[in-house]
Amino acid sequence: MAKGQIFGLVGPNGSGKTTTLKLLLGLVFPTSGTGEVFGYPLGSPIYKERIGFVPEGPYFYDYLNAVELLRFYGSLFGLGGARLQERIESLLKLVGMWDRRDRKVVNYSRGMLQRIGLAQALINEPDLVFMDEPTAGLDPIGAIQIREVIRRLRDDGKTVFLCSHLLKEMEPLCDSVAILNRGVVCRTGTMTELLTGEDSHYVATFRGLAEASLQQLQSLAMSVEQNEEEYTASFRDQSSAVTAAETLAGSGVELVALQPYRLSLEEVFIDAVGGMPQ
Ligand SMILES: Nc1ncnc2c1ncn2[C@@H]1O[C@H](COP(=O)(O)OP(=O)(O)OP(=O)(O)O)[C@@H](O)[C@H]1O
Ligand SMILES: [Mg+2]
Numbered sequence: 001m002a003k004g005q006i007f008g009l010v011g012p013n014g015s016g017k018t019t020t021l022k023l024l025l026g027l028v029f030p031t032s033g034t035g036e037v038f039g040y041p042l043g044s045p046i047y048k049e050r051i052g053f054v055p056e057g058p059y060f061y062d063y064l065n066a067v068e069l070l071r072f073y074g075s076l077f078g079l080g081g082a083r084l085q086e087r088i089e090s091l092l093k094l095v096g097m098w099d100r101r102d103r104k105v106v107n108y109s110r111g112m113l114q115r116i117g118l119a120q121a122l123i124n125e126p127d128l129v130f131m132d133e134p135t136a137g138l139d140p141i142g143a144i145q146i147r148e149v150i151r152r153l154r155d156d157g158k159t160v161f162l163c164s165h166l167l168k169e170m171e172p173l174c175d176s177v178a179i180l181n182r183g184v185v186c187r188t189g190t191m192t193e194l195l196t197g198e199d200s201h202y203v204a205t206f207r208g209l210a211e212a213s214l215q216q217l218q219s220l221a222m223s224v225e226q227n228e229e230e231y232t233a234s235f236r237d238q239s240s241a242v243t244a245a246e247t248l249a250g251s252g253v254e255l256v257a258l259q260p261y262r263l264s265l266e267e268v269f270i271d272a273v274g275g276m277p278q
Helices: 017-025 068-075 081-094 112-121 141-156 167-173 193-194 211-220 238-249 265-272
Strands: 007-011 052-053 130-131 157-165 176-181 184-190 204-208 223-227 229-233 254-260
Touching: 007 017, 007 141, 007 167, 017 052, 017 130, 052 112, 068 081, 081 112, 112 130, 112 141, 112 223, 130 193, 130 265, 141 157, 141 167, 141 229, 157 167, 167 265, 176 193, 184 193, 184 238, 184 265, 193 265, 211 223, 211 229, 229 238, 238 254
Parallel strands: 007 157, 007 176, 052 130, 130 157
Antiparallel strands: 176 184, 204 229, 204 254, 223 229
């Protein structure tokens, strides 16, 4: 996993995502195999000071409020005084909990627990943050806010390791991804590598085709599909698509869009895990 990236571990329920996280955090130990975090063996206390963790469904002491809770977790890292106070304020603002800082955990909603879980994971200014299903249980605005925080962490040079099966959310968020199936990584790479696949061609959408220009397009493209008023054509590369657009422009045909063909993460995932269950 590269530094300064958002890395996504995706896989079906029970494929071992949370177990992998627990191994990396040194909460469980492998029966076989080894691993390293920051060059230290799994479970080594040395790297734990530099990581943060947001568990799946975090829970905390019921009768602490947000500030007390973060003060407690900060003290575990030896933090205190004005510096910790400032850090607590900035984290609570970051996760949208500053206005609700006096409320006790016992009265938190699912989304508030998730937000304070993230603040707790960042209290020690970790270089690497692990998150298990970080937007589970959040309303759409809450999910957007958490994704924003994740991107901001990356922009600040931190590395984020996410586990999720929300592929539509992971696709625009992650720089690279690994697909886990039954405990085995079956695909891994940058998001672009995975979504471009072997099949790297270009897709152009045209409007305003008459019968003659349609025939011309069919002769220039690998394939053409009609979607109501528009035609979507596949080309081997960008330049052949541009040449076709220039040729057709003379007959009044308009190029609406041109983009490299990309699979969705969902398509890659289903292919990788061996299709839909019967
Ligand atoms: N490599 C493994 N060896 C032995 N047991 C495993 C392994 N991977 C997962 N398990 C077991 O499978 C169960 C489910 O795994 P885990 O909770 O890691 O799945 P998950 O991918 O996080 O699923 P979900 O999407 O439901 O959160 C656990 O009880 C775990 O102990
Ligand atoms: Mg899990």
